[in-house]
Amino acid sequence: MQKLRAEIEAQFACHLEEHSFWKHLAKESPAGFRAIRETLLAPGKRVRPLLFCTACRAMGREPVPDLMPVALALELVHSFILIHDDIIDRSDERRGAPTLPKRMDGLFAEKPADGVRGSDFALITGDLLYTLAFESLLQADASDAQRTEAVRLFTRAALDTARGALLEMRAAQTPLAELTTGDIEKIYALKTGSYTFTLPLQLAALFSGDTRGTDFAAVGKSAGIAFQLRNDQDDATDDLRDGRRTWALVCAGLKEAPGSSDMLTAVKKAQEENVRRALALVDSPELSALLKQVLSATV
């Protein structure tokens, strides 16, 4: 897997080096380009491209080098989502480094631009990474019918992500006591599961010509819930402070202290149940092993 991850990193670095858009930007706005580059190349797990490439191999198609543009597209779309999330959450830090809006706030403070904020620059950067994701997808070595279908799968996952994000805002308006863990699971499945798990697996099946008909939407749903439940366990105290509607807090209904043993037991049980459900649907040992690692955050 280390070799595959190195391939993915190389693809990412090469994209930033060679795409004409970045060449223009490096000339026209060197400090802005540096900030974007540092944000994108901050160490990440590259979960989505890893899943895509591993699934391709499990389905009998070698993804390197022909399908690396698809792997890149998945990482670009993830970067786009993180950057827009950082604007919404007003986060200053991610992956141990300043977020893009934060970096750009610093730059605009040095050389003020009438009314332009770091988050404005980050907003446009997110839009453009999303565009580059679609563009990269079209560069897969595949038929036009496959490429068209890939774009369609991408849009479907992106609609789920947006719906999950809007449901999350709605949940923020709803008193904790009126929310069920089912409401939160729906948000996790839509906002995270669809583009993190379902999409890479569906794309692998598409480009590998795999026709076994595995229910990747169901895998993605359970895996997405399990993935977020893992985060809930780690961040319970911060989430409570920020008023976030997480599964853990809804489950505890604020009756228990965040991080109490009863609450953590419930989250852990639900998490294991969803891991089990996701894995039961996957028949490749390599893919199962990777999913297990991703879902236990040991990838």
Added chain:
Amino acid sequence: MQKLRAEIEAQFACHLEEHSFWKHLAKESPAGFRAIRETLLAPGKRVRPLLFCTACRAMGREPVPDLMPVALALELVHSFILIHDDIIDRSDERRGAPTLPKRMDGLFAEKPADGVRGSDFALITGDLLYTLAFESLLQADASDAQRTEAVRLFTRAALDTARGALLEMRAAQTPLAELTTGDIEKIYALKTGSYTFTLPLQLAALFSGDTRGTDFAAVGKSAGIAFQLRNDQDDATDDLRDGRRTWALVCAGLKEAPGSSDMLTAVKKAQEENVRRALALVDSPELSALLKQVLSATV
């Protein structure tokens, strides 16, 4: 043209009525859906779909009904750009009505959501309209090769738009005296010309199988500059107040009062020159007539 515009409006209304995403949202977040619907259906000129449909006819292909999803995609992408622009410009009003961030600020004030702002809701809505644009594009009655090429043209225009927006932020950091009118023309051509003029015309040629090889990039560049110069004339006083780097203000170099007759004469001359250049490249009388109307803001 009134009939064509009615077709476009009907397509837009039908999309909002029938797409499963909007059906979900209408149930899950009724007030949010109403705000989006009112924003999208506020009276607009529908310049991009009109240009696309008129160009199709001029090139011998009837766009109604087979290519209406392409017309819709162009209006969706325009709505996405306007909404993200309204966030960046912190605009409260557009088309004589409150902008989406403003509307949502009102809704969140009624029923507060921990830390969620109207601009957060609008940001996700913009992303989702962009996704719906790609999805609609794929529904054109065309071959997979044409659809793939259409997506590619879309991404190219979107990259130009993003580059123009980033150049505009950079210009906001640059003292007015250090900018040339050429710098501003580049921003206008990239940010407005590419997706407003070049893209609809290229898509019309693609789906009509037109092979005359008109230089639509050159048409779009001149038309985009002319289109923005028209706005400069109307908004000179507001632009100065907001510190916007417009052609008019760069040309006058702050030596003249905004709206002075010398400044307006220079803008008018440059505008007419660009209209002339754009029209010289177009050989269809119907399309020329529409472009003239669009560029004189009488459409």
